[in-house]
Amino acid sequence: MTDLADLSIVEAGRQLRSGDVTAVDLWEAAATRIAYTEPHLHAFLTVDREGALATAKVVDAAFRAGEDAGPLQGIPIALKDNMCTKGLATTASSRMLEGWVPPYDGTAVANLRNAGAVLVGKTNLDEFAMGSSTENSAFGTSRNPWDVDRVPGGSSGGSAGSVAVGSSMGAFGSDTGGSIRQPAALCGVVGMKPTYGLVSRYGLIAFASSLDQIGPFARSVEDAALLLEGVAGHDIHDATSYRGEYPTLTDGLEKGVKGLRVGIVKELMVDAIDSEIRAATRAMADKLSDAGADVVEVSLPSSEYALSAYYLIAPAECSANLARLDGVRYGNRVPADTTDEMMAKTRAAGFGPEVTRRILLGTYALSAGYYDAFYGQAQRVRTLVRQDFATAYEQTDVLISPTTPTTAFEIGAKTDDPIAMYYSDVCTIPSNLAGDPSISVPVGVDTRGLPIGFQIMAPALGESMLFRVAAEVERLAEFSARPSLAVSKETV
Numbered sequence: 361m362t363d364l365a366d367l368s369i370v371e372a373g374r375q376l377r378s379g380d381v382t383a384v385d386l387w388e389a390a391a392t393r394i395a396y397t398e399p400h401l402h403a404f405l406t407v408d409r410e411g412a413l414a415t416a417k418v419v420d421a422a423f424r425a426g427e428d429a430g431p432l433q434g435i436p437i438a439l440k441d442n443m444c445t446k447g448l449a450t451t452a453s454s455r456m457l458e459g460w461v462p463p464y465d466g467t468a469v470a471n472l473r474n475a476g477a478v479l480v481g482k483t484n485l486d487e488f489a490m491g492s493s494t495e496n497s498a499f500g501t502s503r504n505p506w507d508v509d510r511v512p513g514g515s516s517g518g519s520a521g522s523v524a525v526g527s528s529m530g531a532f533g534s535d536t537g538g539s540i541r542q543p544a545a546l547c548g549v550v551g552m553k554p555t556y557g558l559v560s561r562y563g564l565i566a567f568a569s570s571l572d573q574i575g576p577f578a579r580s581v582e583d584a585a586l587l588l589e590g591v592a593g594h595d596i597h598d599a600t601s602y603r604g605e606y607p608t609l610t611d612g613l614e615k616g617v618k619g620l621r622v623g624i625v626k627e628l629m630v631d632a633i634d635s636e637i638r639a640a641t642r643a644m645a646d647k648l649s650d651a652g653a654d655v656v657e658v659s660l661p662s663s664e665y666a667l668s669a670y671y672l673i674a675p676a677e678c679s680a681n682l683a684r685l686d687g688v689r690y691g692n693r694v695p696a697d698t699t700d701e702m703m704a705k706t707r708a709a710g711f712g713p714e715v716t717r718r719i720l721l722g723t724y725a726l727s728a729g730y731y732d733a734f735y736g737q738a739q740r741v742r743t744l745v746r747q748d749f750a751t752a753y754e755q756t757d758v759l760i761s762p763t764t765p766t767t768a769f770e771i772g773a774k775t776d777d778p779i780a781m782y783y784s785d786v787c788t789i790p791s792n793l794a795g796d797p798s799i800s801v802p803v804g805v806d807t808r809g810l811p812i813g814f815q816i817m818a819p820a821l822g823e824s825m826l827f828r829v830a831a832e833v834e835r836l837a838e839f840s841a842r843p844s845l846a847v848s849k850e851t852v
């Protein structure tokens with residue numbers, strides 16, 4: 361019999377509704393996974409055992425009373441620790457916010473509670489979501505469930521690892537430059553960044569506000585679509601929240617790719633991308649072609665500059681967003697004799713080295729005399745990237761590429777070389793700059809047995825098309841490998 365922790369959300373939902381399992385059963389299965397995987401993974405900063413059990417009991421009573429809030433009711437879900445949860449510590453993996461308990465729920469969190477989700481706990485991340493490995497967490501590195509000497513990716517590494525081992529059935533993260541798709545690729549799960557504005561950012565601790573988006577992790581494409589449906593929607597608390605009609609997410613999943621035009625991005629198939637990953641991408645492109653898609657090569661010429669532009673825009677926005685953490689209203693205060701001294705000491709004690717580097721870079725890029733040369737120039741590149749995508753979508757429905765240049769790397773391998781770490785997001789950043797949706801689907805493993813992610817990108821609000829193609833990629837890949845940590849207690 362399948363361990364309940366390994367069920368998909370769809371299957372768990374069926375069993376909940378047929379009365380074969382209860383929400384308490386599902387929570388207990390997740391709790392058992394947590395107990396034997398966490399000592400090896402460190403995916404969670406907080407596990408809310410009491411809260412999860414209490415919610416599961418309420419949900420079971422609701423099921424018995426015939427109340428059904430939809431597909432997430434009774435499903436154990438984990439949240440990245442930069443999503444504010446009322447009554448539950450939220451740290452963004454920073455000393456600055458250690459011990460902070462938000463007095464409110466972010467909108468995505470509130471939506472999940474209303475949908476009857478069982479919130480399992482808060483997952484580890486790079487401090488303030490700045491990083492690609494979780495090594496920048498102030499509370500210790502998370503590990504990759506396929507090889508615990510390697511990173512799970514980042515910044516949402518804890519969410520990705522948890523879903524991979526079944527200590528949650530689905531999870532949420534935030535993606536500013538790749539922080540959902542990159543760890544999803546490295547952990548062998550599905551990770552999706554929605555169109556900018558589709559999910560409210562209210563109650564998401566801000567990194568770079570023009571780029572940040574909340575999105576789901578799941579073990580299947582359909583589950584990811586259901587998770588996104590649970591949190592998407594207009595919100596008056598976020599001025600950038602989308603106001604128009606929302607795309608449908610699950611009704612195209614069975615349609616296949618026959619007649620669709622698929623563009624493989626030339627600039628993301630270069631030598632700097634690991635050859636095994638390129639080969640896997642090419643092989644999937646061929647399978648899509650055999651399945652009836654019209655696969656052509658397309659060019660995004662400005663994507664070459666996307667990474668550099670991102671590392672000016674994101675730090676610039678972060679330097680402004682994090683200015684509030686000065687010990688006056690926000691952040692753990694370090695007392696001193698004068699206000700200036702208090703602020704300086706608070707910030708020096710609260711922020712880790714990468715966050716400090718970003719604040720310095722951003723402040724410099726925005727300073728008088730340099731603004732045009734750096735920040736202004738980066739914004740112009742952002743416009744060019746958007747135009748490249750627009751041109752590419754004149755002749756294609758979706759674009760495809762690798763998700764990452766390498767599979768999971770060893771812990772410590774890139775910590776002394778920020779530029780090498782930044783390069784981890786070279787394939788994912790262009791869609792963030794464009795504001796477009798994008799998804800990573802696992803398609804195989806490399807010769808070391810580490811998962812390889814395949815990225816699909818679509819135009820803004822093209823989620824329906826994105827999930828449709830992703831579902832076909834999932835069928836064609838037949839990816840069924842699981843990390844040893846998830847398979848049995850005996851292997852750990």
Ligand code: GLN
Nearest residue numbers: 489490491536537538539
């Ligand atoms: N790794 C990228 C960075 O460090 C992206 C992070 C993210 O998407 N939050 O900025």
